[in-house]
Amino acid sequence: MLPLEGIKVVELAQNLAGPFCAQILAHLGAEVIKVEKPNGGDDARGWGRVLSHAASSSFNAVNLSKKSVVADLKDPADVEKVRRLVDTADVLVQNMRPGTLEGLGLGPETLMARNPRLIYCSVNAYGASGPKKMDPGYEPIVQAFAGMMMMSGFPGGPPMRMGTQVLDHGSAMWAAIGVLAALAERHHTGRGRKVDTSLLETAIGWWTNPYAGYATTGEVPERHPTGSRGVVVFEGFETADGPIIVAAGNDGLFRKLCPVIGKPEWASDPSLATNRQRVDRREELVGEMQRVLKTKPRAHWLEVIAAAGIPCTPINALPEMLAEPQTQAVGMLQKVPGLERDVPLIALPLQFDGQRPPIRHRAPTLGENTKDVFGE
Numbered sequence: 001m002l003p004l005e006g007i008k009v010v011e012l013a014q015n016l017a018g019p020f021c022a023q024i025l026a027h028l029g030a031e032v033i034k035v036e037k038p039n040g041g042d043d044a045r046g047w048g049r050v051l052s053h054a055a056s057s058s059f060n061a062v063n064l065s066k067k068s069v070v071a072d073l074k075d076p077a078d079v080e081k082v083r084r085l086v087d088t089a090d091v092l093v094q095n096m097r098p099g100t101l102e103g104l105g106l107g108p109e110t111l112m113a114r115n116p117r118l119i120y121c122s123v124n125a126y127g128a129s130g131p132k133k134m135d136p137g138y139e140p141i142v143q144a145f146a147g148m149m150m151m152s153g154f155p156g157g158p159p160m161r162m163g164t165q166v167l168d169h170g171s172a173m174w175a176a177i178g179v180l181a182a183l184a185e186r187h188h189t190g191r192g193r194k195v196d197t198s199l200l201e202t203a204i205g206w207w208t209n210p211y212a213g214y215a216t217t218g219e220v221p222e223r224h225p226t227g228s229r230g231v232v233v234f235e236g237f238e239t240a241d242g243p244i245i246v247a248a249g250n251d252g253l254f255r256k257l258c259p260v261i262g263k264p265e266w267a268s269d270p271s272l273a274t275n276r277q278r279v280d281r282r283e284e285l286v287g288e289m290q291r292v293l294k295t296k297p298r299a300h301w302l303e304v305i306a307a308a309g310i311p312c313t314p315i316n317a318l319p320e321m322l323a324e325p326q327t328q329a330v331g332m333l334q335k336v337p338g339l340e341r342d343v344p345l346i347a348l349p350l351q352f353d354g355q356r357p358p359i360r361h362r363a364p365t366l367g368e369n370t371k372d373v374f375g376e
Contacts, residue, residue, distance in 0.1 A: 002029025002357055007183070009091040010035060010082070011066070012106070014042040016139070016165060017123045017199065018095030019062045020172035025091065025179065026065040027348040027357045033067045033089075033373055034364065035082055041068070041366040052340050053365045060363045061345060064336065068364035069373045079104055081374050087115050090192075091179055095123040098133050108194050119182040121195040123175050128196045137199060139165050146203030151210070155223050170202040226315075232278035233257065236315055237290050239298035243315040246289075246305060251275060256308045261292050331356060338362040 007030040011022040019034070019042065026032040036042050047058040055063075069085075071078040083106065086092055092111065094101060101107050108120040122128065125137025126145075140161050143149050148167075153160035178195035186192055210221040213230075226245060227235030233248045248254045251274060258267035266272050271281070278285060293301055298314060305312040314320065321327055333344040339362040348357050 003352065005029040007031070007091065008089045009033070009093060010086050010089045012082075012092065012094040012096065012101065013123070014095070015044050016058075016062060016168040017171045017175070018093050019044070020169060021121070021123060021175040021179070022066065022093045023062050023064055024172060024176040024348065025093075027359070029357070030091070031067070032065070033069060033085065033369070034063065035069055035071050035085075036366055038070050038072050038367075041070070045366065051343065052362060055363060055365070060336075060339075063363035064345065065360040066364055067369035067373060068367055069370040070367035073104055073106075079106065082106065083111070083114070085373065086111050086118065089115070089118060090183070091119045091121060093121045093123070093175065093179075097136070098122075098124060098128055112192055112194075116191050117186060118192040119179055119186065119195060120192065121175050121179050121182075122197075123171050124198050126200045127198040139168050139199065142167055142199040142203055146200055146207075148203055148206070151221060151223055153223055154225050157223075166206070167199040167202050170206065171197050171199050174202060174205075229282070230279065231275060232282050232285055233289060235286065237293045239293050239296065239301055241297045244293075244298050244301060245313050245315060247311040249311070253310050254278065257305070257310050260304050260308050260310070261289060263288070263292070334359045336362050 004025060007025070009022055009025050009030045009032045011019065011032055011034045013019050013022065013034075014036070022032045022034070034042070040046070042059060042063070044059040044062070045055045048056040051057040051060045071082050073079055073082070086106070102110075108122075112118050112120060124133070125142055126132040126135055137145070140149075143161055143166075144159070146167075149159035149161055152162055174197045175195065178197065182193040182195055213219070214221060222229055224235070227247070231249055233246055233254060236243050236245050246257070248257045254272075254275075255267040258264055266285075272278050272285075302312055302314060316324065322333075332346055332349065334347040334356075335342070335344050336359050339345075345359065347359055350357070
């Protein structure tokens, strides 16, 4: 039995953040009913290469184990069908602009008055209040607004987007955490609650550590492409045939590293005894270490550095990561029941009693469950 079996979720969301939140709940056992517009459904059905059932890989990635119904929210009769569906639900997940659903009579006050046990979860771009609350915002737009692009890349280089959808996925996770907390509270109170998060709030949350330093010193954090400017040695290096990360994150690890890279004198140098001293000589130390590591292949360095007890790893591309024995051992890739193509997709990064919740079935075709759900 999965933890959320018996919980019904209605999803009025599209693209990525809202659907990914609902998929987390689906993987945990909830029945998730995705409400889609006629004539195409969720925009993400058309994003990228077709994977199955005339839907893209992007859509399949975040809509597994759900049902799909079609409802035209411009049609009062369909709106009433959705309203009655939510009357029987435990959770509503939506990511429309603030005020949109209220104008349709599907806002939290209306629906929670009809169903006091309802948990009404909203995910949007900039937040539920403030001067930009109505502004549209996709992942790169909010990354730029929130300062994240100015922290990514090389010093002196152009701003750079982070390579994955950290705000969409992160917001989905915060939304799911909020829903789970509200379900736990409802067990005691019998009443639901509104849950709100946004891509901007997620972005600000990721600033937690850099912000603390800025608030303390007033110094704007500098870009550092692979590690930390505040710890030496703690970053990426090129070897003779590929990059690696070396993380000698404290004084003891630094002393262990020195003889491994042919610099035993660094270990006994009193001017390098502490991290703060090494940070002052960062360019010199990192530059010399880079010169040394370029002389041999990365397999050599990974072997000898790891043997000394120092954290290190290859900097993998996606195919290399997938081929790693450790990646295969954790079992995150699962076959998808009902998917025409034999393409495994990524399952929930969570286990219960040593078991990962399974992907129960493929993403639904548009409106596949309309008749069953609405009784037509």
